[in-house]
Amino acid sequence: MAIWEWALEAYALPGVPDACLRLQDEFGQNTSLLLWAVYAEVKDPTILAQAAAAARAWDATALKPLREVR
Numbered sequence: 001m002a003i004w005e006w007a008l009e010a011y012a013l014p015g016v017p018d019a020c021l022r023l024q025d026e027f028g029q030n031t032s033l034l035l036w037a038v039y040a041e042v043k044d045p046t047i048l049a050q051a052a053a054a055a056r057a058w059d060a061t062a063l064k065p066l067r068e069v070r
Helices: 003-011 016-027 031-043 045-069
Strands: none
Touching: 003 016, 003 031, 016 031, 031 045
16 A cells, blocks of 8 residues: 555544644644655564664754754
């Protein structure tokens, strides 16, 4: 199943919209990324691990130095 169809089905489950919106409103999370993360983890756990590693590397090499300049 493609991610779009999966996300529509997942978001239609009881409690999912409320949980996603709460995470978005209270913690600044991105609903699309949350759904993608669950999809990726179910599809192939290594995908999420690789994405997390890439995000940490980006944070360390690009974002952290910019924050230090502030």
